[in-house]
Amino acid sequence: MNIYKHELRIRLRSVIIWSLSVMALLFVFISISAKFTEKAGLMNELLANYPPELLMAFGMAEMDFSSILGYFGLIFLFCQICLGIQAANYGFGLVSIEESEFTADFLLAKPVKRSAILTSKLLAAFTSLTITNAVVWASSFFFLAVYDKGTGYDVKTLMILLATIPAFQLVFLGLGVVISLMVKRVRSVTPFSMALVFGTYTFNAFSGMLGEKSLDLLTPFKHFDPNFIVKNANWDWPLVAISVGVIIVSFPASYWLYSRRNIPSAT
Amino acid sequence: MKIIEVEHLTKYYGKARGIVDVSFSVEEGEIFGFIGPNGAGKSTTIRLFLSLIYPTKGSARIFGRDCIADGPAIRQEIGYLPSEVFYYEGMKVLDLLKYSASFYQKDCTKRMYELADLMELDLKRRIDDLSYGNKKKVGIVQGLLHSPKLIVLDEPTSGLDPLMQQKFFNLIREENKRGATIFFSSHILGEVQKMCDRVAIIKDGSIINIQDIKTLQKDNYKKIKITGSGMTDAVEKLEGVTSVETSNGTVSFFYKGDINTVTKLVSKQPITDLTVEDLTLEEIFMHYYE
Numbered sequence: 001m002n003i004y005k006h007e008l009r010i011r012l013r014s015v016i017i018w019s020l021s022v023m024a025l026l027f028v029f030i031s032i033s034a035k036f037t038e039k040a041g042l043m044n045e046l047l048a049n050y051p052p053e054l055l056m057a058f059g060m061a062e063m064d065f066s067s068i069l070g071y072f073g074l075i076f077l078f079c080q081i082c083l084g085i086q087a088a089n090y091g092f093g094l095v096s097i098e099e100s101e102f103t104a105d106f107l108l109a110k111p112v113k114r115s116a117i118l119t120s121k122l123l124a125a126f127t128s129l130t131i132t133n134a135v136v137w138a139s140s141f142f143f144l145a146v147y148d149k150g151t152g153y154d155v156k157t158l159m160i161l162l163a164t165i166p167a168f169q170l171v172f173l174g175l176g177v178v179i180s181l182m183v184k185r186v187r188s189v190t191p192f193s194m195a196l197v198f199g200t201y202t203f204n205a206f207s208g209m210l211g212e213k214s215l216d217l218l219t220p221f222k223h224f225d226p227n228f229i230v231k232n233a234n235w236d237w238p239l240v241a242i243s244v245g246v247i248i249v250s251f252p253a254s255y256w257l258y259s260r261r262n263i264p265s266a267t
Numbered sequence: 268m269k270i271i272e273v274e275h276l277t278k279y280y281g282k283a284r285g286i287v288d289v290s291f292s293v294e295e296g297e298i299f300g301f302i303g304p305n306g307a308g309k310s311t312t313i314r315l316f317l318s319l320i321y322p323t324k325g326s327a328r329i330f331g332r333d334c335i336a337d338g339p340a341i342r343q344e345i346g347y348l349p350s351e352v353f354y355y356e357g358m359k360v361l362d363l364l365k366y367s368a369s370f371y372q373k374d375c376t377k378r379m380y381e382l383a384d385l386m387e388l389d390l391k392r393r394i395d396d397l398s399y400g401n402k403k404k405v406g407i408v409q410g411l412l413h414s415p416k417l418i419v420l421d422e423p424t425s426g427l428d429p430l431m432q433q434k435f436f437n438l439i440r441e442e443n444k445r446g447a448t449i450f451f452s453s454h455i456l457g458e459v460q461k462m463c464d465r466v467a468i469i470k471d472g473s474i475i476n477i478q479d480i481k482t483l484q485k486d487n488y489k490k491i492k493i494t495g496s497g498m499t500d501a502v503e504k505l506e507g508v509t510s511v512e513t514s515n516g517t518v519s520f521f522y523k524g525d526i527n528t529v530t531k532l533v534s535k536q537p538i539t540d541l542t543v544e545d546l547t548l549e550e551i552f553m554h555y556y557e
Contacts, residue, residue, distance in 0.1 A: 002369040101353060101356075103353050103354060105353065106367075109317045109342060109345070110370040111340065111341075111371065113338070262320040265310055
Protein backbone atom coordinates (compact mmCIF):
# COMPACT_ATOMS: atom_id res chain seq x y z
CA MET A 1 0.00 0.00 0.00
CA ASN A 2 2.88 2.37 0.79
CA ILE A 3 4.39 1.84 -2.66
CA TYR A 4 0.99 2.37 -4.28
CA LYS A 5 0.52 5.68 -2.49
CA HIS A 6 4.06 6.76 -3.24
CA GLU A 7 3.61 5.96 -6.93
CA LEU A 8 0.34 7.86 -7.10
CA ARG A 9 1.92 10.88 -5.46
CA ILE A 10 4.88 11.09 -7.82
CA ARG A 11 2.60 10.71 -10.85
CA LEU A 12 -0.05 13.16 -9.67
CA ARG A 13 1.22 16.16 -11.62
CA SER A 14 1.59 14.18 -14.80
CA VAL A 15 -2.00 12.88 -14.47
CA ILE A 16 -3.36 16.38 -14.00
CA ILE A 17 -1.47 17.72 -17.02
CA TRP A 18 -2.54 14.85 -19.28
CA SER A 19 -6.14 15.05 -18.14
CA LEU A 20 -6.33 18.80 -18.67
CA SER A 21 -4.67 18.47 -22.09
CA VAL A 22 -7.13 15.85 -23.28
CA MET A 23 -9.96 17.89 -21.85
CA ALA A 24 -8.74 20.98 -23.71
CA LEU A 25 -8.43 18.96 -26.93
CA LEU A 26 -12.00 17.72 -26.59
CA PHE A 27 -13.23 21.20 -25.77
CA VAL A 28 -11.57 22.85 -28.78
CA PHE A 29 -12.71 20.27 -31.31
CA ILE A 30 -16.23 19.78 -29.98
CA SER A 31 -16.79 23.52 -29.67
CA ILE A 32 -16.20 23.97 -33.42
CA SER A 33 -18.16 20.83 -34.30
CA ALA A 34 -21.30 22.83 -35.13
CA LYS A 35 -19.45 24.52 -38.00
CA PHE A 36 -18.75 21.13 -39.52
CA THR A 37 -22.09 19.45 -38.90
CA GLU A 38 -24.07 22.47 -40.15
CA LYS A 39 -22.28 22.29 -43.46
CA ALA A 40 -21.99 18.53 -43.54
CA GLY A 41 -22.88 18.39 -47.23
CA LEU A 42 -20.15 20.85 -48.10
CA MET A 43 -17.62 19.05 -45.93
CA ASN A 44 -18.44 15.68 -47.44
CA GLU A 45 -18.13 17.25 -50.88
CA LEU A 46 -14.80 18.83 -49.98
CA LEU A 47 -13.40 15.59 -48.64
CA ALA A 48 -14.56 13.75 -51.72
CA ASN A 49 -12.08 15.85 -53.70
CA TYR A 50 -9.11 14.57 -51.68
CA PRO A 51 -7.38 11.38 -52.79
CA PRO A 52 -9.02 8.55 -50.87
CA GLU A 53 -5.60 7.23 -49.77
CA LEU A 54 -4.94 10.46 -47.88
CA LEU A 55 -8.29 10.33 -46.16
CA MET A 56 -7.71 6.73 -45.21
CA ALA A 57 -4.36 7.63 -43.73
CA PHE A 58 -6.04 10.05 -41.36
CA GLY A 59 -8.98 7.81 -40.65
CA MET A 60 -11.36 10.18 -42.37
CA ALA A 61 -12.38 8.03 -45.32
CA GLU A 62 -15.62 6.75 -43.94
CA MET A 63 -16.43 9.75 -41.82
CA ASP A 64 -19.88 11.13 -41.91
CA PHE A 65 -19.92 14.79 -40.96
CA SER A 66 -23.67 14.96 -40.83
CA SER A 67 -23.71 13.31 -37.41
CA ILE A 68 -21.80 14.77 -34.51
CA LEU A 69 -20.66 11.29 -33.51
CA GLY A 70 -19.11 10.81 -36.94
CA TYR A 71 -17.14 13.93 -36.29
CA PHE A 72 -16.40 12.82 -32.73
CA GLY A 73 -14.81 9.68 -34.13
CA LEU A 74 -12.09 11.83 -35.69
CA ILE A 75 -11.50 13.75 -32.46
CA PHE A 76 -11.39 10.50 -30.57
CA LEU A 77 -8.49 9.33 -32.71
CA PHE A 78 -6.43 12.32 -31.49
CA CYS A 79 -7.61 11.52 -28.02
CA GLN A 80 -6.40 7.95 -28.44
CA ILE A 81 -2.96 9.17 -29.48
CA CYS A 82 -2.71 11.22 -26.28
CA LEU A 83 -4.01 8.40 -24.09
CA GLY A 84 -1.65 5.99 -25.82
CA ILE A 85 1.39 8.16 -25.18
CA GLN A 86 0.39 8.66 -21.57
CA ALA A 87 -0.10 4.94 -20.99
CA ALA A 88 3.13 4.06 -22.82
CA ASN A 89 5.02 6.66 -20.78
CA TYR A 90 3.80 5.11 -17.55
CA GLY A 91 4.56 1.64 -18.86
CA PHE A 92 8.09 2.35 -20.04
CA GLY A 93 8.86 4.38 -16.92
CA LEU A 94 7.25 2.02 -14.41
CA VAL A 95 10.46 0.29 -13.34
CA SER A 96 13.02 1.85 -15.67
CA ILE A 97 12.94 5.33 -14.10
CA GLU A 98 13.88 3.84 -10.74
CA GLU A 99 16.74 2.06 -12.45
CA SER A 100 18.05 5.02 -14.42
CA GLU A 101 17.80 7.27 -11.36
CA PHE A 102 19.16 4.48 -9.17
CA THR A 103 16.36 4.63 -6.63
CA ALA A 104 15.77 0.94 -7.42
CA ASP A 105 18.59 0.15 -4.98
CA PHE A 106 16.64 1.86 -2.24
CA LEU A 107 13.35 0.19 -3.06
CA LEU A 108 14.61 -3.32 -3.72
CA ALA A 109 16.74 -3.39 -0.57
CA LYS A 110 13.49 -3.07 1.38
CA PRO A 111 11.77 -6.17 2.73
CA VAL A 112 9.26 -6.53 -0.08
CA LYS A 113 8.88 -9.02 -2.91
CA ARG A 114 9.50 -7.87 -6.44
CA SER A 115 6.11 -9.18 -7.50
CA ALA A 116 4.49 -7.05 -4.79
CA ILE A 117 6.43 -4.01 -5.99
CA LEU A 118 5.30 -4.56 -9.55
CA THR A 119 1.68 -5.11 -8.50
CA SER A 120 1.62 -1.86 -6.52
CA LYS A 121 3.24 0.02 -9.36
CA LEU A 122 0.86 -1.38 -11.97
CA LEU A 123 -2.19 -0.66 -9.85
CA ALA A 124 -0.99 2.89 -9.23
CA ALA A 125 -0.33 3.44 -12.94
CA PHE A 126 -3.74 2.02 -13.83
CA THR A 127 -5.39 4.23 -11.21
CA SER A 128 -3.66 7.25 -12.76
CA LEU A 129 -4.81 6.24 -16.23
CA THR A 130 -8.34 5.71 -14.92
CA ILE A 131 -8.42 9.27 -13.62
CA THR A 132 -7.61 10.53 -17.11
CA ASN A 133 -10.17 8.08 -18.50
CA ALA A 134 -12.83 9.49 -16.20
CA VAL A 135 -11.95 13.01 -17.31
CA VAL A 136 -12.36 11.97 -20.96
CA TRP A 137 -15.80 10.48 -20.21
CA ALA A 138 -16.97 13.53 -18.30
CA SER A 139 -15.67 16.07 -20.81
CA SER A 140 -17.00 14.14 -23.80
CA PHE A 141 -20.51 14.02 -22.40
CA PHE A 142 -20.36 17.55 -21.08
CA PHE A 143 -19.00 19.26 -24.19
CA LEU A 144 -21.21 17.24 -26.52
CA ALA A 145 -24.24 18.23 -24.46
CA VAL A 146 -23.22 21.88 -24.57
CA TYR A 147 -22.24 22.15 -28.23
CA ASP A 148 -24.57 19.70 -29.95
CA LYS A 149 -26.99 21.89 -31.90
CA GLY A 150 -29.87 19.48 -31.83
CA THR A 151 -28.49 16.97 -34.29
CA GLY A 152 -28.70 14.42 -31.53
CA TYR A 153 -26.55 11.36 -31.07
CA ASP A 154 -26.85 7.86 -29.78
CA VAL A 155 -25.65 7.87 -26.17
CA LYS A 156 -25.16 4.13 -26.21
CA THR A 157 -22.79 4.31 -29.20
CA LEU A 158 -20.78 7.02 -27.47
CA MET A 159 -20.52 4.83 -24.39
CA ILE A 160 -19.42 1.85 -26.44
CA LEU A 161 -16.72 4.06 -27.97
CA LEU A 162 -15.53 5.49 -24.65
CA ALA A 163 -15.56 2.04 -23.09
CA THR A 164 -12.60 1.12 -25.30
CA ILE A 165 -10.32 3.45 -23.31
CA PRO A 166 -9.26 1.14 -20.44
CA ALA A 167 -8.40 -1.69 -22.82
CA PHE A 168 -6.55 0.73 -25.10
CA GLN A 169 -4.60 2.11 -22.13
CA LEU A 170 -3.77 -1.35 -20.81
CA VAL A 171 -2.33 -2.43 -24.17
CA PHE A 172 0.15 0.44 -24.18
CA LEU A 173 0.86 0.17 -20.46
CA GLY A 174 1.54 -3.55 -20.79
CA LEU A 175 3.65 -3.22 -23.92
CA GLY A 176 5.62 -0.41 -22.28
CA VAL A 177 6.43 -2.42 -19.17
CA VAL A 178 7.32 -5.61 -20.98
CA ILE A 179 9.54 -3.88 -23.57
CA SER A 180 11.30 -1.85 -20.87
CA LEU A 181 12.08 -5.12 -19.10
CA MET A 182 13.36 -6.79 -22.24
CA VAL A 183 15.99 -4.14 -22.90
CA LYS A 184 18.99 -3.69 -20.67
CA ARG A 185 18.46 -0.04 -19.86
CA VAL A 186 15.90 2.63 -20.78
CA ARG A 187 17.79 5.88 -20.62
CA SER A 188 14.86 8.08 -21.48
CA VAL A 189 11.21 7.10 -21.56
CA THR A 190 9.85 9.53 -24.17
CA PRO A 191 11.65 8.19 -27.28
CA PHE A 192 10.39 4.71 -26.47
CA SER A 193 6.77 5.71 -25.93
CA MET A 194 6.75 8.03 -28.96
CA ALA A 195 8.16 5.28 -31.15
CA LEU A 196 5.60 2.77 -29.90
CA VAL A 197 2.56 5.03 -30.24
CA PHE A 198 3.44 6.75 -33.51
CA GLY A 199 4.78 3.50 -34.88
CA THR A 200 1.50 1.71 -34.31
CA TYR A 201 -0.38 4.78 -35.48
CA THR A 202 1.61 4.74 -38.73
CA PHE A 203 0.70 1.07 -39.21
CA ASN A 204 -2.89 2.16 -38.90
CA ALA A 205 -2.39 4.93 -41.48
CA PHE A 206 -0.59 2.63 -43.91
CA SER A 207 -3.13 -0.12 -43.50
CA GLY A 208 -5.78 2.42 -44.53
CA MET A 209 -3.75 3.75 -47.43
CA LEU A 210 -2.46 0.49 -48.84
CA GLY A 211 -5.41 -1.62 -47.86
CA GLU A 212 -2.87 -3.91 -46.26
CA LYS A 213 -5.03 -5.91 -43.88
CA SER A 214 -2.14 -7.68 -42.17
CA LEU A 215 -1.06 -4.36 -40.66
CA ASP A 216 -4.46 -4.14 -38.99
CA LEU A 217 -3.43 -6.99 -36.76
CA LEU A 218 -0.47 -5.05 -35.39
CA THR A 219 -2.04 -1.80 -34.31
CA PRO A 220 -4.35 -1.11 -31.38
CA PHE A 221 -5.49 2.00 -33.26
CA LYS A 222 -7.19 -0.34 -35.73
CA HIS A 223 -8.39 -2.74 -33.06
CA PHE A 224 -10.24 0.16 -31.44
CA ASP A 225 -10.98 2.09 -34.66
CA PRO A 226 -13.42 4.89 -33.68
CA ASN A 227 -15.00 5.05 -37.15
CA PHE A 228 -15.81 1.39 -37.07
CA ILE A 229 -17.33 1.64 -33.61
CA VAL A 230 -19.41 4.73 -34.43
CA LYS A 231 -20.69 3.12 -37.61
CA ASN A 232 -21.48 -0.28 -36.14
CA ALA A 233 -22.22 0.69 -32.53
CA ASN A 234 -20.07 -2.29 -31.62
CA TRP A 235 -16.43 -3.26 -31.19
CA ASP A 236 -14.54 -5.02 -33.95
CA TRP A 237 -14.34 -8.11 -31.75
CA PRO A 238 -11.86 -10.27 -33.70
CA LEU A 239 -9.35 -7.38 -33.73
CA VAL A 240 -10.10 -6.43 -30.12
CA ALA A 241 -9.28 -10.01 -29.19
CA ILE A 242 -5.73 -9.41 -30.43
CA SER A 243 -5.31 -6.45 -28.10
CA VAL A 244 -6.79 -8.44 -25.24
CA GLY A 245 -4.28 -11.18 -26.08
CA VAL A 246 -1.44 -8.65 -25.88
CA ILE A 247 -2.67 -7.56 -22.45
CA ILE A 248 -2.99 -11.14 -21.23
CA VAL A 249 0.55 -11.97 -22.35
CA SER A 250 2.39 -8.76 -21.51
CA PHE A 251 1.54 -8.50 -17.82
CA PRO A 252 2.50 -12.03 -16.72
CA ALA A 253 5.59 -11.74 -18.94
CA SER A 254 6.50 -8.55 -17.09
CA TYR A 255 6.27 -10.32 -13.72
CA TRP A 256 8.40 -13.14 -15.05
CA LEU A 257 11.07 -10.81 -16.43
CA TYR A 258 11.10 -8.52 -13.41
CA SER A 259 11.52 -11.34 -10.93
CA ARG A 260 14.67 -12.43 -12.80
CA ARG A 261 16.08 -9.01 -13.52
CA ASN A 262 19.58 -7.94 -12.50
CA ILE A 263 19.32 -4.37 -11.32
CA PRO A 264 22.11 -2.29 -12.87
CA SER A 265 24.24 -0.45 -10.33
CA ALA A 266 25.25 3.18 -10.25
CA THR A 267 28.96 2.57 -10.26
CA MET B 268 25.78 -18.42 14.91
CA LYS B 269 26.77 -17.53 11.39
CA ILE B 270 25.05 -14.41 10.12
CA ILE B 271 26.39 -14.60 6.58
CA GLU B 272 27.40 -17.81 4.81
CA VAL B 273 28.62 -17.51 1.26
CA GLU B 274 29.36 -20.66 -0.70
CA HIS B 275 31.01 -20.75 -4.10
CA LEU B 276 29.20 -17.58 -5.03
CA THR B 277 29.82 -16.68 -8.66
CA LYS B 278 28.41 -13.89 -10.76
CA TYR B 279 29.04 -13.17 -14.40
CA TYR B 280 27.42 -10.26 -16.20
CA GLY B 281 27.18 -11.89 -19.60
CA LYS B 282 30.84 -12.60 -20.16
CA ALA B 283 32.12 -9.93 -17.81
CA ARG B 284 33.35 -11.20 -14.46
CA GLY B 285 31.67 -10.06 -11.30
CA ILE B 286 32.93 -12.48 -8.68
CA VAL B 287 34.20 -16.04 -9.00
CA ASP B 288 33.79 -18.84 -6.46
CA VAL B 289 33.65 -16.64 -3.39
CA SER B 290 33.20 -18.42 -0.06
CA PHE B 291 33.36 -17.02 3.44
CA SER B 292 31.24 -16.61 6.53
CA VAL B 293 30.62 -13.89 9.08
CA GLU B 294 29.85 -14.64 12.73
CA GLU B 295 27.20 -12.91 14.78
CA GLY B 296 28.44 -9.68 16.35
CA GLU B 297 31.48 -9.39 14.14
CA ILE B 298 32.66 -6.32 12.31
CA PHE B 299 33.80 -7.91 9.10
CA GLY B 300 35.92 -5.94 6.67
CA PHE B 301 35.73 -6.54 2.97
CA ILE B 302 38.53 -4.86 1.13
CA GLY B 303 39.67 -4.60 -2.43
CA PRO B 304 40.20 -1.99 -5.11
CA ASN B 305 37.49 -0.67 -7.41
CA GLY B 306 36.09 -3.35 -9.68
CA ALA B 307 37.28 -6.25 -7.52
CA GLY B 308 33.71 -7.39 -6.87
CA LYS B 309 32.83 -5.83 -3.51
CA SER B 310 29.58 -4.23 -4.65
CA THR B 311 28.67 -7.30 -6.69
CA THR B 312 28.88 -9.42 -3.53
CA ILE B 313 26.72 -6.98 -1.59
CA ARG B 314 24.16 -6.72 -4.39
CA LEU B 315 23.92 -10.51 -4.34
CA PHE B 316 23.18 -10.41 -0.57
CA LEU B 317 20.28 -8.05 -1.23
CA SER B 318 19.12 -10.00 -4.30
CA LEU B 319 19.42 -6.90 -6.42
CA ILE B 320 21.17 -9.30 -8.77
CA TYR B 321 21.04 -13.07 -8.99
CA PRO B 322 24.04 -15.42 -8.80
CA THR B 323 25.31 -17.38 -11.77
CA LYS B 324 26.39 -20.16 -9.39
CA GLY B 325 26.64 -20.79 -5.68
CA SER B 326 24.55 -19.40 -2.86
CA ALA B 327 24.48 -16.88 -0.07
CA ARG B 328 22.64 -17.41 3.20
CA ILE B 329 21.89 -14.69 5.70
CA PHE B 330 20.52 -15.48 9.19
CA GLY B 331 20.62 -19.08 7.98
CA ARG B 332 18.12 -18.42 5.19
CA ASP B 333 18.58 -18.32 1.45
CA CYS B 334 19.08 -14.82 0.05
CA ILE B 335 16.77 -15.34 -2.90
CA ALA B 336 14.01 -17.58 -1.56
CA ASP B 337 13.68 -15.70 1.73
CA GLY B 338 14.83 -12.30 0.46
CA PRO B 339 11.99 -10.16 1.83
CA ALA B 340 12.12 -11.75 5.30
CA ILE B 341 15.90 -11.37 5.46
CA ARG B 342 15.77 -7.75 4.38
CA GLN B 343 13.51 -6.93 7.37
CA GLU B 344 16.70 -7.15 9.40
CA ILE B 345 19.27 -5.72 7.00
CA GLY B 346 20.33 -2.11 6.93
CA TYR B 347 22.07 -1.16 3.71
CA LEU B 348 24.10 1.94 3.00
CA PRO B 349 25.23 2.06 -0.62
CA SER B 350 28.39 3.83 -1.73
CA GLU B 351 26.40 6.36 -3.71
CA VAL B 352 22.99 7.33 -2.47
CA PHE B 353 20.11 8.21 -4.79
CA TYR B 354 16.65 9.14 -3.62
CA TYR B 355 13.42 10.44 -5.07
CA GLU B 356 14.37 13.99 -5.90
CA GLY B 357 11.08 15.75 -5.31
CA MET B 358 10.61 14.38 -1.79
CA LYS B 359 11.34 16.01 1.51
CA VAL B 360 13.85 14.25 3.75
CA LEU B 361 11.19 13.49 6.36
CA ASP B 362 8.82 12.00 3.77
CA LEU B 363 11.57 9.82 2.39
CA LEU B 364 12.50 8.56 5.86
CA LYS B 365 8.86 7.87 6.66
CA TYR B 366 8.49 6.03 3.37
CA SER B 367 11.57 4.02 4.21
CA ALA B 368 10.25 3.24 7.71
CA SER B 369 6.88 2.15 6.32
CA PHE B 370 8.45 -1.01 4.92
CA TYR B 371 9.38 -2.41 8.33
CA GLN B 372 7.11 -4.22 10.72
CA LYS B 373 8.33 -2.37 13.80
CA ASP B 374 7.74 1.26 14.67
CA CYS B 375 10.87 3.15 13.71
CA THR B 376 9.75 6.70 14.43
CA LYS B 377 11.70 7.24 17.64
CA ARG B 378 14.95 5.83 16.31
CA MET B 379 14.51 7.82 13.08
CA TYR B 380 14.38 11.14 14.94
CA GLU B 381 17.27 10.11 17.21
CA LEU B 382 19.48 9.31 14.24
CA ALA B 383 18.48 12.44 12.32
CA ASP B 384 19.32 14.47 15.37
CA LEU B 385 22.66 12.74 15.79
CA MET B 386 23.61 13.24 12.15
CA GLU B 387 22.39 16.86 12.29
CA LEU B 388 20.02 16.27 9.43
CA ASP B 389 17.48 18.91 8.47
CA LEU B 390 14.27 16.96 7.92
CA LYS B 391 12.39 19.73 6.18
CA ARG B 392 14.74 20.12 3.22
CA ARG B 393 14.02 18.64 -0.17
CA ILE B 394 16.30 15.81 -1.28
CA ASP B 395 17.38 17.60 -4.46
CA ASP B 396 18.54 20.63 -2.44
CA LEU B 397 20.92 18.53 -0.37
CA SER B 398 24.67 18.37 -0.85
CA TYR B 399 26.29 15.03 -1.48
CA GLY B 400 27.41 14.71 2.13
CA ASN B 401 23.93 15.50 3.40
CA LYS B 402 22.39 12.94 1.06
CA LYS B 403 24.81 10.47 2.54
CA LYS B 404 23.51 11.33 6.00
CA VAL B 405 19.98 10.61 4.78
CA GLY B 406 21.37 7.27 3.64
CA ILE B 407 22.80 6.55 7.08
CA VAL B 408 19.56 7.37 8.90
CA GLN B 409 17.57 5.48 6.30
CA GLY B 410 19.79 2.43 6.63
CA LEU B 411 19.77 2.29 10.42
CA LEU B 412 16.32 3.49 11.46
CA HIS B 413 14.91 -0.02 11.83
CA SER B 414 17.74 -1.15 14.15
CA PRO B 415 18.79 -3.96 11.80
CA LYS B 416 20.61 -7.11 12.93
CA LEU B 417 22.96 -6.92 9.97
CA ILE B 418 24.37 -3.65 8.68
CA VAL B 419 25.86 -3.73 5.21
CA LEU B 420 28.10 -0.78 4.41
CA ASP B 421 29.45 -0.24 0.92
CA GLU B 422 32.22 2.36 1.05
CA PRO B 423 30.18 4.30 3.56
CA THR B 424 32.37 7.29 4.33
CA SER B 425 32.81 8.89 0.91
CA GLY B 426 31.39 12.40 1.00
CA LEU B 427 31.42 12.69 4.79
CA ASP B 428 33.69 15.21 6.47
CA PRO B 429 36.13 13.86 9.11
CA LEU B 430 33.91 14.97 11.96
CA MET B 431 30.90 13.17 10.52
CA GLN B 432 33.03 10.14 9.74
CA GLN B 433 33.98 10.01 13.41
CA LYS B 434 30.33 10.24 14.47
CA PHE B 435 29.42 7.63 11.94
CA PHE B 436 32.05 5.19 13.18
CA ASN B 437 30.96 5.73 16.77
CA LEU B 438 27.40 5.07 15.70
CA ILE B 439 28.41 1.86 13.96
CA ARG B 440 30.36 0.75 17.05
CA GLU B 441 27.30 1.39 19.20
CA GLU B 442 25.12 -0.60 16.83
CA ASN B 443 27.70 -3.36 17.04
CA LYS B 444 27.61 -3.30 20.85
CA ARG B 445 23.83 -3.50 20.67
CA GLY B 446 24.40 -6.81 18.86
CA ALA B 447 24.37 -5.87 15.20
CA THR B 448 26.76 -7.62 12.86
CA ILE B 449 28.58 -5.28 10.49
CA PHE B 450 29.70 -6.08 6.97
CA PHE B 451 32.04 -3.27 6.00
CA SER B 452 33.22 -2.98 2.44
CA SER B 453 35.84 -0.38 1.69
CA HIS B 454 39.02 0.47 -0.11
CA ILE B 455 40.08 2.89 2.58
CA LEU B 456 42.25 0.61 4.64
CA GLY B 457 42.78 2.89 7.59
CA GLU B 458 39.11 2.82 8.51
CA VAL B 459 38.86 -0.93 8.06
CA GLN B 460 41.88 -1.34 10.30
CA LYS B 461 40.28 0.84 12.97
CA MET B 462 36.88 -0.82 12.85
CA CYS B 463 37.12 -4.44 11.90
CA ASP B 464 37.80 -7.72 13.66
CA ARG B 465 38.40 -9.77 10.53
CA VAL B 466 38.96 -8.90 6.91
CA ALA B 467 38.55 -10.61 3.60
CA ILE B 468 40.70 -9.36 0.77
CA ILE B 469 39.16 -9.63 -2.67
CA LYS B 470 41.12 -9.32 -5.89
CA ASP B 471 39.84 -9.72 -9.44
CA GLY B 472 36.62 -11.28 -8.18
CA SER B 473 38.22 -13.87 -5.91
CA ILE B 474 38.97 -13.90 -2.20
CA ILE B 475 42.72 -14.10 -1.71
CA ASN B 476 42.89 -13.99 2.06
CA ILE B 477 40.60 -13.99 5.09
CA GLN B 478 42.18 -13.28 8.43
CA ASP B 479 41.96 -11.65 11.78
CA ILE B 480 43.28 -8.14 11.49
CA LYS B 481 45.63 -8.72 14.42
CA THR B 482 46.93 -12.00 13.06
CA LEU B 483 47.22 -10.46 9.66
CA GLN B 484 49.48 -7.83 11.11
CA LYS B 485 51.35 -10.00 13.63
CA ASP B 486 51.90 -13.23 11.77
CA ASN B 487 52.80 -11.68 8.56
CA TYR B 488 55.53 -9.32 7.72
CA LYS B 489 57.41 -6.90 9.95
CA LYS B 490 58.63 -3.62 8.65
CA ILE B 491 62.22 -3.18 9.81
CA LYS B 492 64.52 -0.17 9.48
CA ILE B 493 68.19 -0.37 10.40
CA THR B 494 70.62 2.53 10.32
CA GLY B 495 74.24 1.43 10.24
CA SER B 496 77.04 0.93 7.76
CA GLY B 497 77.18 -2.10 5.53
CA MET B 498 73.80 -3.45 6.58
CA THR B 499 72.28 -3.66 3.10
CA ASP B 500 74.40 -6.59 1.93
CA ALA B 501 73.87 -8.51 5.15
CA VAL B 502 70.12 -7.93 5.05
CA GLU B 503 69.80 -9.00 1.45
CA LYS B 504 71.38 -12.36 2.31
CA LEU B 505 68.63 -13.15 4.83
CA GLU B 506 65.75 -15.41 3.90
CA GLY B 507 62.24 -13.90 3.98
CA VAL B 508 63.32 -10.40 3.16
CA THR B 509 61.46 -8.35 0.56
CA SER B 510 61.21 -4.77 -0.67
CA VAL B 511 64.73 -3.77 0.41
CA GLU B 512 65.37 -0.06 0.09
CA THR B 513 68.44 1.87 1.14
CA SER B 514 68.70 5.60 1.59
CA ASN B 515 71.12 7.74 3.66
CA GLY B 516 72.63 4.69 5.30
CA THR B 517 69.24 3.39 6.43
CA VAL B 518 68.04 0.12 5.05
CA SER B 519 64.33 -0.65 5.28
CA PHE B 520 62.69 -3.92 4.34
CA PHE B 521 59.78 -6.29 5.00
CA TYR B 522 60.66 -9.45 6.85
CA LYS B 523 58.77 -12.68 7.38
CA GLY B 524 60.32 -15.34 9.55
CA ASP B 525 61.98 -15.82 12.92
CA ILE B 526 62.69 -12.40 14.36
CA ASN B 527 65.75 -13.76 16.22
CA THR B 528 67.58 -14.08 12.92
CA VAL B 529 67.36 -10.34 12.56
CA THR B 530 68.33 -9.54 16.14
CA LYS B 531 71.39 -11.81 15.83
CA LEU B 532 72.42 -10.06 12.68
CA VAL B 533 71.96 -6.68 14.27
CA SER B 534 73.94 -7.62 17.38
CA LYS B 535 77.00 -8.60 15.34
CA GLN B 536 77.92 -5.04 14.45
CA PRO B 537 77.29 -1.57 15.79
CA ILE B 538 74.23 0.26 14.47
CA THR B 539 72.81 3.70 15.18
CA ASP B 540 69.10 3.02 15.01
CA LEU B 541 66.58 0.19 14.73
CA THR B 542 62.79 0.15 14.35
CA VAL B 543 60.57 -2.89 14.05
CA GLU B 544 56.92 -2.26 13.15
CA ASP B 545 53.82 -4.14 12.17
CA LEU B 546 52.75 -3.44 8.63
CA THR B 547 49.74 -1.24 8.23
CA LEU B 548 46.86 -2.86 6.49
CA GLU B 549 47.66 -0.66 3.56
CA GLU B 550 51.12 -2.14 3.22
CA ILE B 551 49.81 -5.68 3.56
CA PHE B 552 47.20 -4.87 1.01
CA MET B 553 49.68 -3.42 -1.46
CA HIS B 554 51.80 -6.49 -0.94
CA TYR B 555 48.88 -8.71 -1.99
CA TYR B 556 48.26 -6.66 -5.04
CA GLU B 557 51.80 -6.43 -6.31
